[in-house]
Amino acid sequence: EPFLEAATRAMRAGRTGYSNGRGEPAVVAALAARYTARRGRPIGTNQVMCLPGTQTTLYAVLRTLVEAGDEVLLGDPMYATYEGLISQTGARVVPVPLRPEHGFRMQVADVAARITPRTRVLFLNTPHNPTGAVLRAEDIRALGDLARAHDLWILSDEVYEDLVFPGVPFASPLDLADLADRVVIASSISKSHAAPGFRSGWCIGPAEFCQRLLPLSETMLFGSQPFIADMTALAVSEPSPVAVGMAERFSRRAGLIGQALDGVAGLRVHQPQAGMFALVDVRATGLSxxxxxxxxxxxxxxxxxxxxxxxxxxxxxxxxxxxxxxxxIMEATARIAAHAATLLGNAA
Known part of the structure; x- marks a missing residue:
């Protein structure tokens, strides 16, 4: 409610004109302060770019980093829009398998095996959609060392950061100062504040990269909405009033799904560590x-x-x-279990 009121006040105050191409100064400063505190190292305002939502941010970042014929390493499974984002730049997706036996966390050996002279970007998504996997600090370190050895950029979509489940640590490539010249992270208020319709996102990266991104952003967008920037500045300056509750509820519900379905009628449940989804393996039924x-x-x-x-x-x-x-959820899982049992019975 305070954020809606902030946006409304800003509109009534006339904050409906053109905006700064990098982002309104207040929200840029708020984001720099937020990431300085979270990542434990200084993040300057010249390292921040504001764009309308994570999707637009990712597209603009990729447009800046790659060109036709380049390759982008991307975990498979992947969020449904990523392949389109990459292909629209003329670059090619190189899938990297995310294996259930490793908790769907990207493994450095799988990445290394797919690097070629055309590889430009290692695209991470942590916490991961759809698996709910969260990369560990040692995963980030190993992947970062590999990226530096092959002169790759790391692009990390971290929009689910605030929906990490209780007790699960979060790590970002932005934590590591020695990777500062090759890391860009993207996020927004869409998940943390349950506000996807406001389309308020950003990226954090090297100052020189942000300067190169600025002309593209201005060509695409000619700035973002000042009244949404004012609301976002307030939102990112303090802990989200809804994220903790959402993470606790989603963690509990993932547990309910596991209790109801794991090992029942051949089903297996992968327990997520973050986000708003759980995965169920139905291969034992013989169906896709x-x-x-x-x-x-x-x-x-x-x-x-x-x-x-x-x-x-x-x-x-x-x-x-x-x-x-x-x-x-309990009603749905009961029906899923019954359906799987019927399929197994028919197969027998």
């Missing part, structure tokens, strides 16, 4: 994720996302939302 999801909707009236929507690496899996109430 797409076929299972379609038959589940038809027969049990339960809607889920098939894992194939997020890349070949999640074939035979489902993504379940943790945003529903506990009661609806």
């Amino acid at each position: 994720g797409t076929a299972f999801a379609a038959s589940l909707l038809e027969r049990e009236r339960v809607a889920v996302m098939p894992g194939e929507s997020f890349g070949a690496g999640l074939g035979g899996w489902l993504r379940l939302s943790l945003t529903q109430t506990d009661e609806r």
Whole structure:
């Protein structure tokens, strides 16, 4: 509510004109202070760029970093829009398998095996959508060393940072001062403040990179909305009033799904460490994720996302939302279990 009031006050005060191309000074300063505190090293205002949402931010960053024929290393499974973002730059996606036996955390050996002379960017997503995996500090260190050895940029989408589950530490490549010349992180208030419709995002990176990004941003957008910038400055200057509660609820609901489905009728549940989704492995039923999801909707009236929507690496899996109430989740899991049991019975 305070953020809505801040945006409303700003509009009534006439904050509806053109804005600074880098971002309004107040929000840029607030973001620099936020990341200085969170990452434990100085982040200057010349290292901040504000854009409308994480999606626009990622596209602008990729446009600045790569050109046609370059390669971007990207974990598979992946958030559904990433492949389109990369392909629109003329670059090529090189999938890096994220394996369930490693908790879907990217492994340095899998990355190293796919580096070529055309590789330019290692694209990370931590916390990860759709798996809920969170890279550990040692993962970040190893991946960072590899990126430096091959002169790669690291782009890290960290929009779920504030939805890390209780007790799970968060690490970012931005933590490491020796990687400061090659790391760009992207985020927004969409998840942390449950405000995706405001389209308020940003990136943090080297000052020279941000200066090179500025002409592209101004060409694309000619600035962002000042009244949303005022609201965002307030939002990022203090802990989110909703993120902790969301993380606790989503963690509890992921546990409920695990209790209800893991080991039942051949199903396996991957427990997320962050975010708003849980994964269920349905391969034992003999169906793909797409076929299972379609038959589940038809027969049990339960809607889920098939894992194939997020890349070949999640074939035979489902993504379940943790945003529903506990009661609806328990009803849905009961129907999923019954459907899987029916499929196994038919197969026998």
